[in-house]
Amino acid sequence: MNTPLIFDGHNDLLLRLHNKDVGMDQAGVFGSGGRQIDVDKAKAGGFGGGFFAIFVPGEESVSHDExxxxDTYDxxxxxxxxxxxxxxxxxxxAALLIELERQGALRICRSTAEIRTAMEQGxxxxxMHMEGAEAIDRDFHxxxxxxxxxxxxxxxxxxxPTRFGHGVPxxxxSTGDTGEGLTEDGFRLIKRCNDMRIMVDLSHMTEAGFWDVARVSDAPLVATHSNAVALTxxxxxxxxxxxxAIRDSDGMVGLNFAVAFLREDGRMDENTPISRMLDHLDYLIAEVGEDRVGMGSDFDGATVPAEIGTIAGLPALRRAMRDRGYDDALMKxxxxxxxxxVLGKTWGE
Structure with missing residues (x-):
């Protein structure tokens, strides 16, 4: 069950490599280490690729997982x-991603044709994605x-917060109604991204920020790794x-595998059944349509259900989807x- 290939809305492999939590040898992302993504696991699990996030870590005062x-947390x-x-x-x-491409572990894609070619070639x-625009200056150089x-x-x-807007805790x-939205510079950033055909990701934004983007953006609304608040x-x-609103813009939602955003009790507990993922998938399909839902795993950045564990475990998800009654067309x-x-539409192809 390693087909159809899964193209995924979010991972944090670059952060783990940058922090030296995991290593990279001369053959790419092979070798030892506790990463959820590497070349061997991709072949085993039918992982076709996805959004590789550039993310700047900060100083955390508490342990998120703990x-x-x-029962409640803030x-x-x-x-x-x-x-x-x-x-x-x-x-x-960004240099790490370029090095991975140089070593033949992946291909950086700028069009859907390049994505298809890479997946066909194994x-x-x-x-290349950026999660949090702290590194973007006001002049957009x-x-x-x-x-x-x-x-x-x-x-x-x-x-x-960034100079461009506010994120949810x-x-x-809770819902995402936790504070302010875009700043004046944030509105300028959305327009610039629209002009450059850069997809704007609404995951992590406050509800106010979401509606600010919805009001001014001329591109499909996309949340790369978010689930349904009605269930969690x-x-x-x-x-x-x-x-x-995402449905009406012909946008997209990527199912986040992070268990705290799946479970009814909000706990970061890996003992979460795959069936809970499918409950969210079913709900998202019902609300936005089967053409606007995909995967947004958060691999190498979150605790995912133990039945999956790494991208090598993606066949278990496919089997569960088949057992839930998803046919070939919907699976693909x-x-x-x-x-x-949605990438083709956003990128103007």
Missing amino acids: EMMK LPLPEQVTWHDAIKVALSQ LMAAV TLDVLHGAGLRSLGPVWSR FRYP RHSRNLTDRQLH KLCHENWLR
Whole structure:
């Protein structure tokens, strides 16, 4: 069960490589280490690639996983990171992605045709993505340079403020209605991304920020790794009204595998059945349509159900989808075709 290939909306492999949590040898992302993504696992699991996030870590005052095992939690928002600190990390992670391409582990893709070709050739297809725009300056020079290197997707915020807007905290129970939206510079950033055909990612944004983007953007609304707040009342999930706006824009939602955003109790507990993932999939399909839902795993950045564990475990998800009654056409859409559709539309193909 390693087909259809899965093209995924979010992973944090670059952060783990940057932090040296895992290593990279001369053959690419092979070798030892606790990563959830590498070349061998991709072949075993039928992982076709996805969005590889550039993310600038901050100083965390508490352990997320420990706090998120409590009945309720409200983790403090990390402090804003300055451009001078962020740019060094962002360029380092972009360079890591370029090095992975140089070593033949993946291919950085700038069009859906390139994504299809990479997957057909057995290479991970990588879309360079930025999660949190701390490294983008007010004049957008960094954006221009990173676009030249392959950046085609950007989330203005992670769960902390940037010069462009505000993110949601890790809070349960909660909705995303937690604070302010875009700043004046944020509105300028959305327009610039629209002009450059860079996809804008709404995951991690407050509800106010979501509606700010919806009001001014001329591109499909996309949340790369978010679930349904109706099933899990977590600040990171989306309300029905937000899902309907995504539907009406012909956008996209990627199912987040992080268990705290799946479970009814909001706990970061890996003992979460795959059936809970399918409950969210079913709900998202009902609310936005079967052409607008895909995967947004958060591999190498989150605790996922133990039945899956790594991308080598993706066959277990496919089997569960088959058992739930998903036919060949729907499987193909959810696994990769919906992502290629919305990327093609956003990128002006």
